[in-house]
Amino acid sequence: MKFSFAKVTNSRLMGTMGLLISWEDKQDKIVQYFLLDAEGLGLADYVSLKNPTKEEAYREEERLMGGLGSDRIRISEDEALFLIKYFGNKNSYYEKPLPGEVNEYIDIIKKYETKLHIEDIYPKICKPIKDEVEFINYMTMRFIAWDRESLKYFSGSEEIANMHITNINGTLLKNTVIPKGNKRYISEALYEDNDGYYTSKIAFSIEEYEYGFKISSMIATDKEPIFDFEVFDEISKPEFVSMYSISRVDKFLDIFYRDNPFTLKSDMENGTFFTRFNFNNDHVKNNVYVINNDIKAIYYQMGNEFFVGTYSDKDRKYINKILQCNYKEYLDIKEELYFEENVLYDFVESESNDFYDFLD
Known part of the structure; x- marks a missing residue:
């Protein structure tokens, strides 16, 4: 079938994206819906519809993308197939089963050839950030999630990318951003790890450039455990x-x-x-x-x-x-x-x- 269009949510910094690809020929139309999880699952969900009505296609798109709070960005066929291959390979790496009717997309994962790298598509899958506090919150979230890929992209530093205080892909529950002047900030983070709840302070120094912000340096204090009832009170x-x-x-x-x-x-x-x-x-x-x-x-x-x-x-x-x-x-x-x-x-x-x- 011939590629018609594709779109993806620019919600990479939240850890999850929705991807829609539409194919058609003279007789049929097929729409594929993928949920892309950057924090350990790879392809987390998959559904396809053959010759859907406009209402059916709308409902499935909203089911996939409506709760992600992000814009939907048109992307090329190469970019869409790259994302399927890239995130599908994460399933193999993390030993997670592929979702849905695997036969409908497994050849893309195994056989599709492309010259793209994930960094090439980051400007489309990440929302533009113009606010420093928002950037600090997202980077704190990515740090707690042990997201080497995003930390590397937004710092250009292998050292920063390899920093972590969590045992797994942790979840940021609450964060207080304290400005210190000259683009320096402290994050007071409350997060969940695989063995409980913790607090930690993370210091950031950032710089602004043509397309947004970059991390110049960061350092995290030792984590401190916190009781679950205290977490409930906080959030x-x-x-x-x-x-x-x-x-x-x-x-x-x-x-x-x-x-x-x-x-x-x-x-x-x-x-x-x-x-x-x-x-x-x-x-x-x-x-x-x-x-x-x-x-x-x-x-x-x-x-x-x-x-x-x-x-x-x-x-x-x-x-x-x-x-x-x-x-x-x-x-x-x-x-x-x-x-x-x-x-x-x-x-x-x-x-x-x-x-x-x-x-x-």
Whole structure:
């Protein structure tokens, strides 16, 4: 089939990207959707659609890319196939199975020849950064994730690229950026490693050039362990919980997910959980970065109950107005509660089937 177009999210600095490739001939059209994980999984998800309707293609694209908070950048056939080959080889390196119908793309991984290198495509898969605090947050995130590739690209230094304090690809949970003047910054990082939670201070010296910023030097202090309840206190935030009763549960869930394909859907022990992310990653620009500040709302269906968690009064009004307008034949509001810290996700994870008992 003939290459039609391809696009990728410029979300490499968040660790994950969505890649879409469209092929067609006189009779058929095939669209391939890849989730690219730069932090150890390689190709993390794969789906293809043959002759999809516009609605089907839109829904699958939003499922893949809608929650990544990034722009979608057109790329060439060579660049798209290079990304499949490059990330597919990561699966082999990390001994992770390839996803989906492997026969539909395995020849690209094994046989495709290209002169491209990952550095060549970084300007397209990384968003342009014009803010110093945002750059420090991203570099702290990449350092905690033990992302040698990105540290090398944004420093040009093998020494910096090989620095790490984590045992695996760690997760930055919270970061406070403290400016020290003359493009010097301190990151006070709280992160998760494979053996627990830790804090560390990382000092950066950066420089600005034509296309953004580079790391001139960096150094990290020894890590200090922190208890999980302390972590919860650090990243928790006030939460509004709206409670609805549902009629015709299966019909409602089908329509709700069809209308909101950009939400992350998870099947839980007692129901279905949806996460709605913001459509940008502007939370990385803040002096205090918190991992869950990119979440706009969470939804949880359990039996004939539907719970909605939001994190500002503005979002509470907006989200619930949409629900009550668009799904009024399925939803009936029962109660709205306010909590000083996150409650709903803990309830979901607890596998309890009674919200009020859980609160007690």
